[in-house]
Amino acid sequence: MKIENLRKSYGDQVVFDGFDLEITEREILCVLGPSGVGKTTLLKILSGLTPYEGRLDGIPERVGYIFQEPRLIPNLTVKENLAFTGGEAQKIEKMLEEIGLSAHAEKRPKMLSGGEKQRVAIARAFLSDSPLLLMDEPFSALDTALKMRLTDLFLRIWEKEKRTAVFVTHDLGEALAVGHRIVVLKKGSIALDIRADEENAKEKLLECLVTE
Amino acid sequence: MKKGEKYLKKILFTLGAFGVLLLIWQIAFFCVGNPLVLPSPWECFGEFFVLLSKARFWENFFATFLRAVSAFVLSAVLGLGFALISYLLPSFRAFLTPIAAFLRALPTVAVILVILVFLSPASAPVAVASLALVPALYSSALAAFFSVDEELIELCRVYRVPVKKRVFSLYLPAATPYLIREGTAGLSFSLKLAVSAEVLASTFQSIGGMMQEAKLYLEISSLFALTVAVVLVGFLLEGVGAILARRVERRVK
Numbered sequence: 001m002k003i004e005n006l007r008k009s010y011g012d013q014v015v016f017d018g019f020d021l022e023i024t025e026r027e028i029l030c031v032l033g034p035s036g037v038g039k040t041t042l043l044k045i046l047s048g049l050t051p052y053e054g055r056l057d058g059i060p061e062r063v064g065y066i067f068q069e070p071r072l073i074p075n076l077t078v079k080e081n082l083a084f085t086g087g088e089a090q091k092i093e094k095m096l097e098e099i100g101l102s103a104h105a106e107k108r109p110k111m112l113s114g115g116e117k118q119r120v121a122i123a124r125a126f127l128s129d130s131p132l133l134l135m136d137e138p139f140s141a142l143d144t145a146l147k148m149r150l151t152d153l154f155l156r157i158w159e160k161e162k163r164t165a166v167f168v169t170h171d172l173g174e175a176l177a178v179g180h181r182i183v184v185l186k187k188g189s190i191a192l193d194i195r196a197d198e199e200n201a202k203e204k205l206l207e208c209l210v211t212e
Numbered sequence: 213m214k215k216g217e218k219y220l221k222k223i224l225f226t227l228g229a230f231g232v233l234l235l236i237w238q239i240a241f242f243c244v245g246n247p248l249v250l251p252s253p254w255e256c257f258g259e260f261f262v263l264l265s266k267a268r269f270w271e272n273f274f275a276t277f278l279r280a281v282s283a284f285v286l287s288a289v290l291g292l293g294f295a296l297i298s299y300l301l302p303s304f305r306a307f308l309t310p311i312a313a314f315l316r317a318l319p320t321v322a323v324i325l326v327i328l329v330f331l332s333p334a335s336a337p338v339a340v341a342s343l344a345l346v347p348a349l350y351s352s353a354l355a356a357f358f359s360v361d362e363e364l365i366e367l368c369r370v371y372r373v374p375v376k377k378r379v380f381s382l383y384l385p386a387a388t389p390y391l392i393r394e395g396t397a398g399l400s401f402s403l404k405l406a407v408s409a410e411v412l413a414s415t416f417q418s419i420g421g422m423m424q425e426a427k428l429y430l431e432i433s434s435l436f437a438l439t440v441a442v443v444l445v446g447f448l449l450e451g452v453g454a455i456l457a458r459r460v461e462r463r464v465k
Contacts, residue, residue, distance in 0.1 A: 047370045065370045071363050075385040084381055085371035128371060 001025065001132070001164065006054035008041060015041050016188045019054070025131075028158065028165040030179030030196070032172065032205065037185045039168040043134045046166065059132065064125035064163075066138040070117035072109040078120055079105040087127035095123045098157060115146045119153065126157050133165040139174065151177055172205055184208045251433040260437035269422070273441070276337075276410060276419040280403040283341030287402070288395060290342075291349030296379065298350075299357040312347040320344060324409045333416065337409035341402040348401075352394035356387030389461035396453020400446035407442055 006019040015038040023029050031039050044050040047063050072081050078101060082092045096102045099119045109117055118138065125133050138154075139147040155178065158165065169175050175182050176196055182205060184192040192208040194201055237253045244250040251259075263269045298305035323343055327336045360383055368378050410420020419438055426435040 049366060049369060062372050063370065065367075067363070067367070069363065071367045073364060073382055076381060080381070084377065085367070085373060124371075 001059055002055075002057040003046075003059075004055040004057065006045065006052060006056075008038070008045060008050070008052045008054075014188065016052075016054075019189060021183070021190065023164060023166060024181065025164050026162045027180040028167055028178055030175040030182045031166060031168045031185060032175045032182055032209070033170065033185035034209075035170060038188055039170075039185060040136055042185075043136050043166065043168055046132070047134055060130050062128065062130045064128035064130050064133040066118075066121050066125045066133070066135040068137045068140055070109070070114075070121040072117055072120060074109055077106050077108055078112070081109070081120060082124055082127055085124050085128060087124070091127055092123075095127055099123050099153060115142060115150065118142065118150060122150070122154055122157070126161060126163075131163055133163050135165060135167045137169050137171075138167075140169070140171070147174070154178070172202070172209065175205070176202060248430055248432055251436060255433045256436040256440060259433040260440050263434070263437050263441065269441075272417050272419055272422050275417045276406055277403070277445070279334075279337045279410075279418070280341060280399065280406040283338045283345060283406060284395070284399045284402045286338070287342045287345035287349050287398065288391075290346050292353050292391070294346075295350050295353035295357060296383070298354055299383070300375070305354075308350075312350055315343060315347040318343070320405065320408065321412070324412050327409075328413050333410075333413035336413050337406040337415060337418070337420070340409040341405040344405055345398050345402055349391075349394065349398055353387060353391060356390035357383055359390070360386045389457045392453055392457040392460055396449050396456070399453070400449045403442060403446055403449070 001023040003019065003021040003023075006016045006021075008014075008016045031042060033039055041050065043065070045052045046056070046059055047065055048061070072078075073084060076084060079092055079096070082095070083089070087095070093102075096105050099122065101116060101119060101123075104112060104116065109120075112120070121138065125135075139150050142150065151174065167175070167178055169178075179196045182192075182194055182196055182201070183190050184205065186208075192205065194204060198204075234253050241247075241250050241252045247255065294308060298308055320340065324336070324340050327339050327343075331339055364382060367373075368382065407418075407420045407423070409415075410418040411424050413420070414424050415421045419442060423435055423438050426432070426438065
């Protein structure tokens with residue numbers, strides 16, 4: 001999947017001006033960077049939510065998206081929420097088992113805790129038949145213990161399905177724990193592109209993040 | 213303040229307000245001094261209970277109520293349908309906005325008189341009430357659709373959720389509490405409009421027709437008693453609607 005010569009601005013504010021990025025299939029690409037650098041805009045472009053100029057190659061029309069908030073339909077049960085975005089009945093049952101929420105299938109979102117709601121959101125993304133998953137700081141609103149549990153859950157499901165994922169975060173630890181490859185965005189372009197298992201990856205990322 | 217105390221206070225205020233109204237009525241009755249012009253409240257309430265015991269009242273009442281309900285159902289279907297299309301198609305909305313504004317501005321009595329030229333006295337009240345209700349229900353339904361959470365709409369766009377599924381699982385449930393609240397107020401309004409049209413059309417078998425008859429025979433206490441009956445049904449409808457809306461709201465939010 002390729003992004004070529006991407007240009008995007010909001011009024012006078014230029015977010016991307018000739019941005020290029022290649023996304024390798026079946027790996028998790030973490031996009032790291034400070035707030036306002038265009039991480040969410042990049043996901044919105046990839047998901048077709050916002051117009052842009054440039055060329056996107058191989059990006060599927062339909063994507064799985066995990067937002068910062070669970071975004072569950074309040075009047076639908078957990079099961080109905082999963083079916084709403086296109087999950088098949090059999091796969092939903094299996095996925096509910098996988099995320100440990102089978103007993104909550106008939107409950108409405110207001111009966112669930114924050115962590116449980118976000119588990120449903122993860123399940124919803126994996127239930128979409130798209131080969132591309134987009135994740136916009138999905139665990140940032142959760143406490144550390146819950147964040148770790150959900151990261152584990154995500155990686156466990158990902159291991160089985162191995163879908164291409166773009167994971168946006170501003171948390172270096174999270175990026176290193178989840179990503180196979182990490183890119184740092186600065187002023188609308190890539191300041192660093194590194195493999196997570198590369199030697200001294202953490203130090204290089206830190207240096208890149210702290211220097212202007 | 214405890215919930216019980218709050219309700220008690222509300223009931224006391226309501227009773228107080230009705231008490232004041234009755235007092236004003238009684239004072240006006242003493243001032244006018246002519247029961248053919250203004251009967252006493254007690255005479256009217258007595259007449260009201262006499263009316264309740266008459267089969268003819270109930271026949272006429274149900275005929276009027278049926279007209280009001282028919283007008284309401286017709287208006288709800290049209291208002292909701294147009295609102296949904298307007299929400300999904302901005303160009304249709306732009307086309308419909310001035311028409312809705314025009315219909316809202318139409319004087320009801322003028323509409324009744326014009327419609328009576330074309331329709332029978334039995335069907336004219338339905339048409340009159342519908343004409344006034346469609347723009348009102350259209351506007352509230354449209355406002356309800358626009359109040360749906362922007363983030364959930366974004367979710368639908370990302371996951372390419374089909375329009376039919378969005379309408380039935382997201383838009384309609386989110387809009388239902390508003391629609392019930394507006395709808396029951398609309399039903400009560402529809403009843404008033406239907407009665408007004410019946411009076412002008414002298415509709416056979418109707419509360420409006422009975423009111424016209426009472427006026428002709430100078431049965432003023434009966435006229436007031438019929439008015440009290442319409443007001444009470446209006447209150448009842450709005451009360452039931454508010455309770456229903458609160459219940460649905462708790463379920464969908």
